[in-house]
Amino acid sequence: MKVLHNLAGPLESATTLTQALDRRRAGVRRLLAALLFLSLALIISVFLATGIGRMELSWSAIAGVLLNKLGLAAAPPDRTTEVVVWSIRLSRVVLSGLVGASLAAAGVVFQGLLLNPLADPFTLGVSTGGALGVALLVMLGVGGSFLGLSPLPLGALAGALGAMFAVLVLSREAGRVRKESLILAGIVVSTFLSALISLIKSLDEESLSAIVFWIMGSFSGRGWIHVGFLLPYVLAGLVLAAYHSRELDILALGEEQSHFLGVAVSRVRLKLLLGASLLTAGAVAVSGVIGFVGLVVPHLVRLVAGPAHGRLLALSAFTGALILIWADVLARVLLSSGQELPVGVVTALLGGPFFFYLLKSRQARGIW
Amino acid sequence: MIRAENLTLGYGDRLVLQGLDFRVAGGEFVGILGPNGSGKSTLLHALAGLLPPRGGQILVEGQALDDLASRLRAQTLAVVPQSSEVRFPFACLEIVLMGRYPHRRRFGNLTPEDLLLALQAMERTTTGHLRERPVTEVSGGECQQVVIARSLAQDPRILLLDEATSSLDVRKKLEIFEVLKFLNRTRGLTLLCAMHDLNLAALYCRRLMFVKNGRIVRDGPTEEVFTPEVLAEVYDTAMEVRRHPRSGRPYAVMLPPAAGEGELGASEPEAARA
Numbered sequence: 001m002k003v004l005h006n007l008a009g010p011l012e013s014a015t016t017l018t019q020a021l022d023r024r025r026a027g028v029r030r031l032l033a034a035l036l037f038l039s040l041a042l043i044i045s046v047f048l049a050t051g052i053g054r055m056e057l058s059w060s061a062i063a064g065v066l067l068n069k070l071g072l073a074a075a076p077p078d079r080t081t082e083v084v085v086w087s088i089r090l091s092r093v094v095l096s097g098l099v100g101a102s103l104a105a106a107g108v109v110f111q112g113l114l115l116n117p118l119a120d121p122f123t124l125g126v127s128t129g130g131a132l133g134v135a136l137l138v139m140l141g142v143g144g145s146f147l148g149l150s151p152l153p154l155g156a157l158a159g160a161l162g163a164m165f166a167v168l169v170l171s172r173e174a175g176r177v178r179k180e181s182l183i184l185a186g187i188v189v190s191t192f193l194s195a196l197i198s199l200i201k202s203l204d205e206e207s208l209s210a211i212v213f214w215i216m217g218s219f220s221g222r223g224w225i226h227v228g229f230l231l232p233y234v235l236a237g238l239v240l241a242a243y244h245s246r247e248l249d250i251l252a253l254g255e256e257q258s259h260f261l262g263v264a265v266s267r268v269r270l271k272l273l274l275g276a277s278l279l280t281a282g283a284v285a286v287s288g289v290i291g292f293v294g295l296v297v298p299h300l301v302r303l304v305a306g307p308a309h310g311r312l313l314a315l316s317a318f319t320g321a322l323i324l325i326w327a328d329v330l331a332r333v334l335l336s337s338g339q340e341l342p343v344g345v346v347t348a349l350l351g352g353p354f355f356f357y358l359l360k361s362r363q364a365r366g367i368w
Numbered sequence: 369m370i371r372a373e374n375l376t377l378g379y380g381d382r383l384v385l386q387g388l389d390f391r392v393a394g395g396e397f398v399g400i401l402g403p404n405g406s407g408k409s410t411l412l413h414a415l416a417g418l419l420p421p422r423g424g425q426i427l428v429e430g431q432a433l434d435d436l437a438s439r440l441r442a443q444t445l446a447v448v449p450q451s452s453e454v455r456f457p458f459a460c461l462e463i464v465l466m467g468r469y470p471h472r473r474r475f476g477n478l479t480p481e482d483l484l485l486a487l488q489a490m491e492r493t494t495t496g497h498l499r500e501r502p503v504t505e506v507s508g509g510e511c512q513q514v515v516i517a518r519s520l521a522q523d524p525r526i527l528l529l530d531e532a533t534s535s536l537d538v539r540k541k542l543e544i545f546e547v548l549k550f551l552n553r554t555r556g557l558t559l560l561c562a563m564h565d566l567n568l569a570a571l572y573c574r575r576l577m578f579v580k581n582g583r584i585v586r587d588g589p590t591e592e593v594f595t596p597e598v599l600a601e602v603y604d605t606a607m608e609v610r611r612h613p614r615s616g617r618p619y620a621v622m623l624p625p626a627a628g629e630g631e632l633g634a635s636e637p638e639a640a641r642a
Contacts (some may be wrong), residue, residue: 018485020461020499115455246474248468252456257450258516259418261522262442262470307456 001212031311040349042097047196048327049093054091054338055084061191066090070251070259072111080119086367091224096328096343097321098227099287104236104281104320107294108313109241109276112248113269118183121160126191127291129163130156131215132193134339135200138207153229153285160281163189217344219328223276226286240275243312246266248309290344292351293320323347369394369414369526374424374511377407377414378407383422384410386582394525395556397549399563399573399590403603406579408562409450412530415560427497442492444471446524448532452515457502457598460514464490467521480547489520492547496542516544520551527551529561530588533568545572570594577604594618 043362051062065085103121108118110126121127132156170185197215201208241248247268260264283290297320298312305311324343327350331343375388376433384407392398401409413419415426426433428444436444445466467489468482484519486558490496493513498506503514512535516614527548532542536635553559563569569576569590576593578586580602586593599607601619 014498016487017480017484020487021480024478024483077385112456117455243474249462250469252458253452253454253463253466257447258416259438259450260416260449261440261446261466262439263502265436302456307458308462334620 003153004267012096028199031305031314034305034315036317038322042318042325044089045160045325046093046097050085050089052235052329053084053332057081057253058166060074061085067163080185083201086345087223089247091227092219092222092328093325095222095227095230095286096324098230098234099283099290100293100320100322100324100327101317102237102320103229103281103293103324104274104316105238105241105292105313106279106283107320108298108309108316109161109248109272109279110294111298112252112309113272113276114182114311115252115292116182117299119186120292121276121283122294123183123190124167124186124279124290125163125188126160126167126280126340127284127289128190128197129166130160130281131211131289132197132200132284133157133162135197135207135211136212138202139204153233154280156285157191157278157281160277160284161274163193213291216342217288217347218340218342219342220342221289222286230282230286233278233285237275237277237279237282239311240271240278242310243315244272244275245310248272249307250301252307288342288344290324290347292347292355295325296351296355296358297323299332299355303358369396369429370560371427372415372424375414375421375426376423377410377419378422378579379410379419379447382514384582385414385579388424388584390577390584390587392558392560395552397552397559397568398575398577399561399565399572400577400579401471401566401569401602402579407582408579409530410449410563411579412528412560416445417441422605437583441523442523444520444521445526445528446519447518447528448516448530450531451535453507454503454511457504459500460495460498460503460506461490463498463503463514464518464521465494467518467523470522485523486521487612489517490514493517494543509540510534511539512546520547524557524634526558526560529559529563531564533560534564541568546571566599570618570620571615572635591618594620596620600610 045060047066049056050066051059063084065082067080070087106126107120110121110124111117113119114124119196134152136159137155138154161280165184166189171181171187197211201211247258247263250261250263251263251265251269255265280294298316301312301316301319305315324347327346328343329339331346334341334346369464370392372388372390374384374385374389375385379387388411400411402408410419414421415428415433416497417436420434428441430434433441437496440484443467463484465478465482468478468486472478472482487499490499493516495510495513495517498514503511506514516529516532520555528547533544546569548557549557559573561573563573573590575582575588576586576590578593578598585602586598594609595615596607596609599605600608606625608619608623609618611618
């Protein structure tokens with residue numbers, strides 16, 4: 001038979017390999033440039049966001065406090081300025097950035113792992129589970145103090161993992177997690193858990209305000225101690241996710257093919273679920289339920305940077321941090337009365353319509 | 369290379385295959401044939417380590433398959449599934465590069481060799497022009513070719529194909545099987561293909577394994593087992609086997625059921641054979 005095509009010979013053109021190599025190198029350079037740009041934007045945003053608030057502060061005063069804390073300048077401007085800038089504003093900005101990064105990274109992992117672009121900590125009920133864990137502890141009176149190691153993050157983690165587990169069990173049919181039933185199960189679990197939270201609220205009037213705090217999602221009154229709580233969760237979650245980012249890419253091919261390619265599917269998936277739940281639980285424990293960041297940010301980044309999860313994870317974490325920092329600034333200044341909006345309200349107000357737009361434009365282009 | 373000893377496979381309460389014993393030596397080109405639901409895919413899934421055996425064991429290169437670490441298994445053995453759907457818009461080249469996963473170190477960068485193997489695999493499967501296209505935007509057949517390219521980039525010693533070319537047109541089927549034949553001859557790649565296309569199997573496979581009712585009913589060189597008697601027994605359908613004057617390979621033609629029996633489905637197989 002006539003040879004159908006080139007089997008044994010060299011590549012059709014010797015330039016193909018060099019071309020492909022060049023393409024990849026250019027991709028790496030673009031990624032580094034994007035990360036550099038996002039880092040700069042983040043530093044500038046932290047500085048600007050620290051300057052915005054009820055008390056008018058001059059930029060030089062803020063810079064003075066920051067430089068002093070970094071050990072670069074001698075005397076702080078004055079005690080009040082120092083407290084406002086360092087203990088109140090900067091800690092809050094840093095915390096909102098960390099929470100934004102956690103939620104966005106958790107969204108990347110959930111979407112990749114569950115092959116569902118609609119999956120995020122919020123839609124899967126994981127956030128609500130975390131909030132229920134916190135509400136239970138508040139009701140039992142063990143969560144009042146934030147001195148030392150508070151049990152609240154652990155309550156949030158247990159709640160988040162419990163909700164995740166319940167959703168997986170509910171959406172399992174014949175040994176497989178069906179992507180269609182996953183979101184439905186998430187809604188069912190989320191609604192049920194919300195009802196439980198409402199029940200706790202009505203049973204225990206005293207803890208009502210503390211619980212409402214978590215449900216709405218807010219950074220009001222948070223400080224460095226919360227940053228301290230969150231940091232181990234964020235680091236552990238991000239490390240787990242980044243370590244397995246290549247497997248996340250392969251898992252996008254489905255369970256069977258991942259197995260054929262040599263991924264220890266059950267073990268890796270468990271570790272990734274744990275990582276994403278850690279990220280979510282940490283975020284929920286310090287700031288309550290903040291929706292849409294985990295859903296919209298990975299979508300947005302994927303549009304620009306493509307679906308590879310290593311890149312997606314890094315860029316989404318930065319973008320999530322930026323978005324939540326500015327959402328919190330809006331939450332602080334939007335109401336002219338000087339009152340604060342819960343930041344969860346801001347992200348939902350911004351994220352809802354934006355996500356609707358994303359979905360529509362995706363449909364129009366025939367993806368997903 | 370592959371040894372199955374008293375292998376029993378099943379799902380839940382249902383046993384699909386029972387008491388299988390066979391060996392496949394390195395460099396063989398084996399076709400697994402049988403009617404729908406006879407357990408061809410089940411057998412391949414077990415050989416791929418996806419379905420743990422109910423009884424007996426599978427040895428790959430002398431090692432029990434269960435003891436083999438996932439990555440080591442994937443370095444030895446690749447699988448092309450019947451069809452695949454990818455939900456994220458990875459470029460086709462990225463999909464093929466995933467075949468290099470079991471060979472790469474965790475934090476190691478992609479080497480030029482990885483890239484070369486991927487590009488070569490794409491050229492061999494005539495998918496070179498799809499390199500930068502998102503896999504979500506190519507046709508089902510093209511996606512299947514890309515998945516086959518990925519399995520070639522995996523550079524395995526054993527390749528299992530589960531109806532891998534069923535969704536491809538004639539030309540593409542031949543292209544893929546020419547590549548398989550080439551790799552089988554030059555590299556000694558061991559091939560096991562579950563197939564429905566009898567004539568494609570007869571054209572390329574040198575050994576055929578017929579599976580029916582949970583057992584291997586016939587197993588031998590294609591020339592010896594590709595006969596009207598065996599085909600009628602396995603498929604309950606009357607067939608005529610001829611040898612093609614040009615290729616020299618046997619081929620089967622199905623015969624309509626005996627006159628007066630009406631619809632094919634209504635006729636008794638025995639009557640059709642009589």
